[in-house]
Amino acid sequence: MGRDRLDTVSIANRGLNYGDGVFETMRVHRGALPLWPQHLARLREGAGRLGIAVPDVDFIEARIADMVSAVDAGVLKLLLTRGEGGRGYAPPADAVPTWMLSLQPLPEVLAGLRVHPCETRLSMQAALAGIKHCNRLEQVLGRAEAVRAGCDEGLMQDLAGNPVCATSANLLVLRDGRWRTPAVETCGVAGVLRAWLLAQDLVEVAAVPPEGLADADALALCNAVRGILPMRALGAREWSPHQATDELQARLAMAYPMFQHAGSKP
Template sequence: MSERVFSGATRIESVPGNDRGIAYGDGVFETMRAARGGIAWWPAHWTRLQEGARRLGITPPDPAFVRAQADELLADDDAVLKLIVTRGSGGRGYAPDAGAAPTWVLSRHALPPAAPAAGVVLRWCSTRLALQPALAGIKHCNRLEQVLARGEWNDPAAPDRDAFEGLMRSVEGDVVSATAANLFVLRTGRWWTPRIDRCGVAGVCRRWLLDDLDARESRLDVTDIETADAVFLCNAVRGILPVARLGTRTWTPHAQVAAARERLAQANPAFSAINPETT
C-alpha cells in the first residue's frame, strides 16, 4: 500500500492522534477502481463524497488538487484507490470545530482476487442495520455494523464459512445490502434493488445500474430475495458479481446478468479486464 496524508492543502507525515475521524468516525470515504491510471466514475464518487461532507458539515479539499495527487499516486497502474476525508483535528468532545482543516488520505491498494467463476456464495448476517435517515446513502467513516457482520463467519462454528459475502437487513427486517456491495434481484421480468433511504450506502455502481437496467427501488424482504429469478451484487471495485447460492437456494448463470456485465465493461474501461467467464 502507498499513501499520502494531507491537512487541508499541506502534506503531513501521518494522521494526528486527535483527528476526529479516528475519535468518532467523523468523516466520509470513497473506494474506487483504477485502470491504467484512469479512475472509474470519478465524477460520481466526488459528487457522493461532497454530499456526505455537506451533510456532516465538513469542507472537502479542492477536487482538482485531490485528483492531481491521485493521478501521481496511481502512476498508470491498475489498482484500488481509497480517499478518506475527515473533519480534521479537534479537542475531546463531540462538538465539531467549524474552522478545522480537513484531514484527507489517499491510498493505493492492489486489486482484490478474482471472484469465483461460477458465481458467489452468500449468507444471511445476524447483525442488523440501524435506521438513521440523516446518514443513509452516504459513505461515512463509521462502519462498525459492517465490521460486526463481516466478522460473523470467522467463527469456526458458523454455517456457510465459505461465503463470499453476507446480506444485511435493517432492524425492521427489510433487506438492505451486502456488507460491502449493493444488491439487485430479478422478479417478474423486472430488476429491483432495496431502497437506501433509511440506512445503507447508495453505491456508485448501483446508480449506474438503476439507469442501465431501468430498475426500481423498493422495500424487499427475505422471501423476495430467495424466490428471485436472478440475483447479483455490485460495487465500484468489482463491478457486477453474479450470485450462485444463498443458503439452500441456488441460481444458474442468467443471460440478463451476463449482458449487464458486458454493457458495464463497454461503458467503463476500468471493468473491461473483468472477463465474465473467468471472474
C-alpha cells in the same frame, strides 16, 4: 487546505476517535479513475451532510494523478475526516479537514459469490443513510459473520428483516425479468455503480420483502471496485448462472471496459 499525502494521523484526529469522516473506494484503470466524477459527487454529498468542508479539489485531483498515472489496475481509497480535536463531540469551528489517499491491489474477481445472511442488522438513521461515512461497525460485524461462515460476503437486513445490501456492495434482485435494488433512504449506502445502473434504467428501486430473495430468478451484488458479481448462494439456497446477469455485466462493460471479466460464465 491542501496538504501532502499523509501516512499517519494524529491520535487527536476525529476520524480515529469518532469515525467522523467519509471515504471513497475507487477502481484504478490504466492510470485513471473512470468513475471519479460520481465518487466526487458522493463525497461532496456526504461531507455536506456531516458539515465537513471538502478541501481544494484541484489539489486532490493532482495528487491522485501522481499516484495512479503509472498504475494499470488497482484500488484507490480517499478518506476525508473533519480533522483534529475539538472538545468532545462538538465539531471545532476551525477544524481543518484531513484527507488521505492509499493505493491497494485489485481484489480477485470471483465467478460466483457465496453470501451469508447476517444476523447483524442495519439500524435506521436517515441522517446517515446513503452516504459513505466512517461509522462502519455494523459492516465490520456483518463481514466478520460472513468470514466465520466461510462465505465471500454478507447480506444485511434492516430491523424489519428487509434485505438492504451486502456489507460492501449493493444488492440486485431479478424478478419477472426486471432487476430491482432496495432503497437506501434509511440505511445502506447509495453505491456509485448502483446509481449508474439506475440512471441507465437497467435497474429500478423497489422494496424487497424478507421472503423476496429465496424465489428470485437471480441475485447479484455490485460495487465500484468489482463491478457486477453474480451470487451463487445465499445461505443454503443456490442459484445457477443466469443469462440476465451476463447481459447486465455486458452492458456495464460496454460503458466501463475495466469491468470486463469472465463473470458468471462457467
